[in-house]
Amino acid sequence: MINYYGIRAIYTMEMARTWRTLMQSIASPVISTSLYFIVFGSAIGSRLMSIDGVGYGAFIVPGLIMLLLLTESISNASFGIYMPRYLGTIYEVLSAPVSVVEVVIGYVGAATTKSLILAALALLTAQFFVDYDIQHPIWMLTFLLLTAVSFSLFGFIIGIWADSFEKLQVIPMMIVMPLTFLGGTFYSISMLPPFWQTVTLFNPVVYLISGFRWSFYGVSDVSLAVSLAMTLMFLLVCLVIVAWIFKTGYRLKQ
Amino acid sequence: MIDDSLSILSVSRLSKRYAGGHCALDAVDLDVRKGEIFALLGPNGAGKTTLINIVCGIVTATEGQVSVAGFDISRDFRKARSMIGLVPQELFIEGFETVSATVAFSRGLFGLAPNPSRVEQILRDLSLWDKRNSPMMALSGGMKRRVMIAKALAHEPRILFLDEPTAGVDVDLRRDMWALVRGLRDNGVTIILTTHYIEEAEEMADRIGIINRGCIVLVEDKDRLMKRMGKRQLTIQLHRPLASLPAALSERGLTLTESGDALVYTFDSQRDRSGIADIFRSLADNGIDFGDLTTTESSLEEIFVSLVRAP
Numbered sequence: 001m002i003n004y005y006g007i008r009a010i011y012t013m014e015m016a017r018t019w020r021t022l023m024q025s026i027a028s029p030v031i032s033t034s035l036y037f038i039v040f041g042s043a044i045g046s047r048l049m050s051i052d053g054v055g056y057g058a059f060i061v062p063g064l065i066m067l068l069l070l071t072e073s074i075s076n077a078s079f080g081i082y083m084p085r086y087l088g089t090i091y092e093v094l095s096a097p098v099s100v101v102e103v104v105i106g107y108v109g110a111a112t113t114k115s116l117i118l119a120a121l122a123l124l125t126a127q128f129f130v131d132y133d134i135q136h137p138i139w140m141l142t143f144l145l146l147t148a149v150s151f152s153l154f155g156f157i158i159g160i161w162a163d164s165f166e167k168l169q170v171i172p173m174m175i176v177m178p179l180t181f182l183g184g185t186f187y188s189i190s191m192l193p194p195f196w197q198t199v200t201l202f203n204p205v206v207y208l209i210s211g212f213r214w215s216f217y218g219v220s221d222v223s224l225a226v227s228l229a230m231t232l233m234f235l236l237v238c239l240v241i242v243a244w245i246f247k248t249g250y251r252l253k254q
Numbered sequence: 255m256i257d258d259s260l261s262i263l264s265v266s267r268l269s270k271r272y273a274g275g276h277c278a279l280d281a282v283d284l285d286v287r288k289g290e291i292f293a294l295l296g297p298n299g300a301g302k303t304t305l306i307n308i309v310c311g312i313v314t315a316t317e318g319q320v321s322v323a324g325f326d327i328s329r330d331f332r333k334a335r336s337m338i339g340l341v342p343q344e345l346f347i348e349g350f351e352t353v354s355a356t357v358a359f360s361r362g363l364f365g366l367a368p369n370p371s372r373v374e375q376i377l378r379d380l381s382l383w384d385k386r387n388s389p390m391m392a393l394s395g396g397m398k399r400r401v402m403i404a405k406a407l408a409h410e411p412r413i414l415f416l417d418e419p420t421a422g423v424d425v426d427l428r429r430d431m432w433a434l435v436r437g438l439r440d441n442g443v444t445i446i447l448t449t450h451y452i453e454e455a456e457e458m459a460d461r462i463g464i465i466n467r468g469c470i471v472l473v474e475d476k477d478r479l480m481k482r483m484g485k486r487q488l489t490i491q492l493h494r495p496l497a498s499l500p501a502a503l504s505e506r507g508l509t510l511t512e513s514g515d516a517l518v519y520t521f522d523s524q525r526d527r528s529g530i531a532d533i534f535r536s537l538a539d540n541g542i543d544f545g546d547l548t549t550t551e552s553s554l555e556e557i558f559v560s561l562v563r564a565p
């Protein structure tokens with residue numbers, strides 16, 4: 001038995017929050033993507049060589065979309081579950097006949113939807129600055145979806161772990177941003193000295209960006225299979241943590 | 255003992271120790287009958303909210319079982335919870351959400367298909383219909399509490415928990431709320447309310463349970479409790495202590511205090527007082543001189559205070 005209406009209620013409520021803040025939600029990816037393109041794509045990029053046969057402006061598109069997707073997924077999902085905890089409105093979800101899976105589908109589904117919409121907007125915005133093509137659209141969508149779901153789950157975990165607004169920001173700012181910048185958004189890791197190449201392989205974001213970029217241009221730092229495996233593994237780890245959270249009531253129930 | 259088939263909420267050996275080590279509930283047993291208004295009366299910190307929150311799934315019990323209409327709250331959580339509506343003690347609201355959206359959300363969350371006419375009826379019953387499109391933050395405190403009630407009723411629960419429903423509530427809302435509660439009871443909904451106001455329990459409840467320091471100290475029909483409360487005591491201070499009570503006086507229901515210097519007569523304040531005149535006549539007949547007369551009323555308040563006083 002699935003509480004279909006319960007999932008829908010959570011999802012709808014979360015999406016309503018998204019629509020309420022639509023203008024700022026839309027403005028942020030459009031503006032930030034434009035800025036990145038003006039600075040790195042047009043201004044600096046025009047003086048840079050192409051990487052792996054792809055013009056620099058086009059080269060950074062997948063990385064920028066990933067950057068946006070990661071930060072948006074995390075912040076939407078973490079905020080989505082943190083707010084009811086903070087306001088106390090979570091009592092209703094805890095007292096309702098909804099299972100863990102249903103709650104997660106509702107919240108994470110809404111966060112995923114929102115970050116996918118924003119990623120699509122960023123892709124459209126990029127179109128104004130550079131020409132890029134997508135050689136493997138199905139794979140592109142697969143990576144987009146897997147990443148949005150994984151990082152929304154990750155954000156959900158942060159939103160449950162955090163007990164202050166500061167903590168809500170700290171992981172995205174201190175860990176995810178640096179990992180994304182260092183994960184090959186703006187360069188190919190083959191451009192790094194061998195030692196740093198090895199270090200970089202410990203950065204999970206490298207696999208996301210590499211696989212995603214491959215779906216655009218057919219070139220990648222690591223193989224597609226490895227990228228896919230790492231993405232799925234991250235998804236699995238997040239699922240296990242979420243299951244544990246609800247089983248133990250961690251930070252949700254006294 | 256209560257017939258099990260009539261018990262809609264059954265709590266057994268329920269204990270809760272919070273992370274800090276504080277024991278908020280200590281092996282509580284409680285049965286609430288189907289269709290009654292049950293008042294859980296106790297001072298602040300007695301464990302009322304903890305008990306309710308465990309039944310509703312918001313707090314996890316340390317030990318013990320709870321079943322709702324025969325469904326265990328953890329094993330059959332869906333069935334158990336579908337039957338329960340909760341109006342929490344505090345106002346928990348998302349300020350940007352509109353009244354109708356938040357009530358529709360509650361209904362969906364509990365697994366029911368949208369039903370705008372049902373939601374409309376609930377909003378009208380609570381005088382919220384005009385405010386249906388207002389964001390919650392634009393409402394007054396009393397209105398917000400009405401919304402909390404509307405949310406709890408949105409999925410047509412069979413059991414309604416009201417945690418301190420009238421704390422800080424204006425007269426209008428209080429009156430509306432009691433009218434609503436009586437209406438729900440007439441439709442077979444069981445109502446469990448907590449309060450630390452004795453008058454409230456008196457006014458509303460069919461049965462009263464008194465809780466203190468995590469223990470249920472008494473559960474009784476309100477009427478029976480009221481009878482106890484209706485007792486008055488007349489104390490007659492004697493000029494000379496008596497060694498024993500003359501038979502004529504003990505027949506009339508008088509008792510002698512241990513020290514022998516006072517007589518005590520317990521009577522029902524609702525009945526006429528003719529008995530007292532007879533007593534004075536008997537006293538005169540037996541040549542007993544008396545001085546001070548005092549009467550005391552044993553109120554529910556007193557019963558309550560004596561029950562919950564620290565041992």
Ligand SMILES: Nc1ncnc2c1ncn2[C@@H]1O[C@H](COP(=O)(O)OP(=O)(O)O)[C@@H](O)[C@H]1O
Pocket residue numbers: 254272273274276277278296297298299300301302303304305
């Ligand atoms: N989350 C909590 N952590 C620790 N102690 C708590 C918590 N909630 C309540 N308590 C304690 O448990 C006792 C019972 O509280 P509560 O159930 O709220 O009482 P009531 O609702 O009867 O006023 C109180 O002493 C309170 O301080």
Ligand SMILES: [Mg+2]
Pocket residue numbers: 302303304343417418
């Ligand atoms: Mg309380």
